[in-house]
Amino acid sequence: MWELIRANKRKSILLFIFMGSILILLGYVIGEAYFPGKGGYNGIFIALIIWVIWSMIGYFNGSSILLSLSRAKEVTHNIHPQLFNVVSEMKIAANLPAIPKIYIINEEAPNAFATGRKPEKSAIAVTAGLLNRLNRNELQGVIAHEMSHILNRDILYMTFAGVMLGTVVMISQIFLRGLWYSGGSTARYRSKRSNKDGGGAMMIIAIVLAILAPILTRLFYFAISRKREYLADATATRLTRYPEGLASALEKISSSNIKFSTANNITAPMYIVNPLKKTGRSLTGLFSTHPPIKERIKILRNMSHGVNYNNYQSAFRMVTGKGIIPTSGLKDSKNIPVKEPSKDTSKQLSVKEKKREFGDLIRAVNGFVFLTCVCGLKIKLPPNFKKPEISCPRCKRTIQMPLAKIAAVASAVSAGEAIKGTSTLKPQKYIRKGKIWETITCSCGNHIQISPSFMGSKVSCNKCGRIIKIL
Amino acid sequence: MSGLLIFFVIVGILIFFIVGMYNSLIRLKNQVKNAWSQIDVQLKRRHDLIPNLVETAKGYMKHERETFENITRARSHAMKAGNIGEKIKAEKALSGAMGMFNVVVENYPDLKANQNFLSLQEELTTTENKISFSRQGYNDQVLFFNNKIQMFPSNIIAGMFHFKEEEFFEIEDVNKKEVPKVKFS
Structure with missing residues (x-):
């Protein structure tokens, strides 16, 4: 399990180099377009300052911002004993240093997310609708999925990636809008004054880059987000040793059509399934934050032999024809058989x-x-x-x-x-x-x-x- | 003179190795102990919960005296058990008795609707799950320790200082093996 975390760290460095170079390039080109000759380095400087400030906010206040945005309320054992128990079970299975804080969101749409920059300061939030719909084993699957995001350090990773994406989008927007309102006259005037053709060409490059960069970074961000979801599913089944729990939970969550009112574009990748999905539209595209639920369920249902990463890999290969787990994770060869579901202690209730x-x-x-x-x-x-x-x-x-x-x-x-x-x-x-x-x-x-x-x-x-x- | 020096150097290196190996064995043994104490907390919690559950269920299940007696006996055995080996055996028996109880409960819909019983059962279920999740950690530690005791050269040191292999904690799934009792009344 630990090899996977290390692989994540290595990949996050690659991600930073890639997204960071887009950001630097964007800063340089825009600066150069406005002030040819000298502006490039100032542009980089401004872009990096914006990025650093945002990252600091994301790192230190990210989880409290996310929790207050979704209007989550912290709960204790006596408000929902089952939820509390399931989280502490998964804490033992994942061998985390402390039990994450538990929050309930006042929403009917079933969903859940995890947050926190490190395992000691993590939190798991679930909607009231989720608790209302799932039985004990399904709830365990969902909590294990969220716990896996904490365990694999996905949250830190996605926070930084999200901040980078946000910075790129913001800088491009400011540039393009400034261009629109000034009609491009200032830039033309300035470029005429100093460098006859260099500034003009730079301006065209800057416009192209300002349009392309957000799209590119967004594609990259979403691709990573999808991969993380699969990996969290794999870790979750390894923790619970019961893939059917998560599979049927995902089935129940996806069959609900209730609108989620407190989620938005920025917080969407944090949830277990995309809270912004529109009914009737397939989410297989490049611009979706989550992998298609049907595929996730199918993979989980194919894991009848055992629950280690190798089993997930072969199930994944069977469904999609590709591999997903990094090779470092595949060293995990100890066979763990599928567990019997634990006794369901929730009451059988009518709709009313x-x-x-x-x-x-x-x-x-x-x-x-x-x-x-x-x-x-x-x-x-x-x-x-x-x-x-x-x-x-x-x-x-x-x-x-x-x-x-x-x-x-x-x-x-x-x-x-x-x-x-x-x-x-x-x-x-x-x-x-x-x-x-x-x-x-x-x-x-x-x-x-x-x-x-x-x-x-x-x-x-x-x-x-x-x-x-x-x- | 130089022969004596070589002799002392060799003895020194030997002592160094023996001390190192001994210490690593002790460390592993302590890790096993620590992993066991994680389970022990949960086992104690289960012992505390069972009497409450039995008390609540008794009012509804008048004809299941035998099941209750089995549970009570298994519980007191488990609480009395001294070393880890005995405890594992006793806990297996207790798990078996509880498994039978869970099967029998299915025949009493009134009991299953009782809020107090449900919350007790929720606590018991989570305790059992916690036992099973911490059992995995314990067994991993035991495997590590036993390997060290059996393998050369640490097996020599282990033999000299009487290190004994630790027992694995395996519980068979009772629900799967025993056929549930069917009652027609």
């Missing part, structure tokens, strides 16, 4: 129940509190609800507000913010035994369980709101 479940998930993500009345009615309270009691809309019973619970949910949702006025009780102390499941008994008699992966320094009791410090 699924709709309700979807709504509940969105509310849970947004900090709603759920109360169940004695009559069985589930009452949903918004996060800023402050009345001490309400009457049940169905049976008119009066229900006391569990204020501690509301505060706990609110604090879990706004994680990182200071918890204000949750409790006036004296905080309790608890000494941790080790990295195991432990049960803490609050002085009010309530039991709180903490998991081996729990890293926090305090928990608050969900009955009395007392804060327990963990040492």
Whole structure:
């Protein structure tokens, strides 16, 4: 598995040389067209400065920008236990140093993406629609695919490639538009003044390059993006040892026609399937960010003998007639048989129940509190609800507000913010035994369980709101 | 004089080699131990979950006393087991008992709709998956260590200091091998 990461690093250097030379050429030619003789180097300088600034933004803020653009909300174990569990399983399988942060996007279209410049600071986001549609094994396949992007360092690679593409596009656009509005007169005037024919010829070269460069870099970028998707599929099956899970997940995702409202051209390559696909149009073209889903499914379904990279390679060859895995990845010869699917623990629901479940998930993500009345009615309270009691809309019973619970949910949702006025009780102390499941008994008699992966320094009791410090 | 010097140099080199080999064996052994502790966390978690699951299921499954007894017995055996070899055997038995339980559960649709049972089962499933994923890592380490013990020249050092081969952790898929019990009632 590690050979593949190294091969990725080597290729990314090649990519930078190629895209970088296009960028430098573009800067030089445009600069030379405006200021013949001297402008070329200044043009390169300006192009590189734009690129460096963008890269810094992409490197340090890329994932938070992406997450806030898609309006993703971070979730914990109690909002969606299954999702949380599946991610931590895959963390063990991929041998990552830490569990990625988990986000849910308030979208009905099923999709998912991963982000983060290195494995320690990664995040996985899935849409609520995805959770609503897939069963446990399919969800595992999708999460494994995203985990593979993290493992293979695809995110860093695609971020830098995307920034380069963006810079090339931006510079070409500025140049072409400037030309359009000035009618080319300034350039002609300047070129006449200094160099009689050199500047004019340079101008034509610059125009041609400004038109061609974005197309070329875009083609290159998309080709790489497609290849990465295949490789992530290969790694995902190796992690889950169950290709059918991902295959049927892709099938379900592709059969949905719901429009994705928060995705755009820049973020599209990050998702597991293209969120911008138009129905009825084939995506086999050179200008698609993702390989055709049908082909991906077919390859996965051909992997019945085992799940290592060699098996993926032969399945890929069977479907497309070409190879995909770099030779360094093919050293992986240990035979790993296909695993039995794990037990599905999701509820069998009707369409109507699924709709309700979807709504509940969105509310849970947004900090709603759920109360169940004695009559069985589930009452949903918004996060800023402050009345001490309400009457049940169905049976008119009066229900006391569990204020501690509301505060706990609110604090879990706004994680990182200071918890204000949750409790006036004296905080309790608890000494941790080790990295195991432990049960803490609050002085009010309530039991709180903490998991081996729990890293926090305090928990608050969900009955009395007392804060327990963990040492 | 020069003969003595050569003798000391040879002895020195020999000691250097022995110490190096011994240290590498110890390092590998510790890696095996570390990989095992990753599994052990999950095994303990499974032991903690099973009583809750049994308690929840008991109310619905009145006629499956035997299944519950098997699970409880296998669990207490697994918790008592001392060394790794014993533990692996006991955990296999426990996995078998749980496999039978999962087959029997299919006959109780009410139980399968119980929210509490479902969330317990979700926790159990994830624990089993985590065991199976960390098992792979453990087995890789064991293979590495055993190879080192068997191969020349490290086998001499291993024999001198009584290094023993570690056991692999393999669990057969129970659902596949045993035919499910069918009940007509």
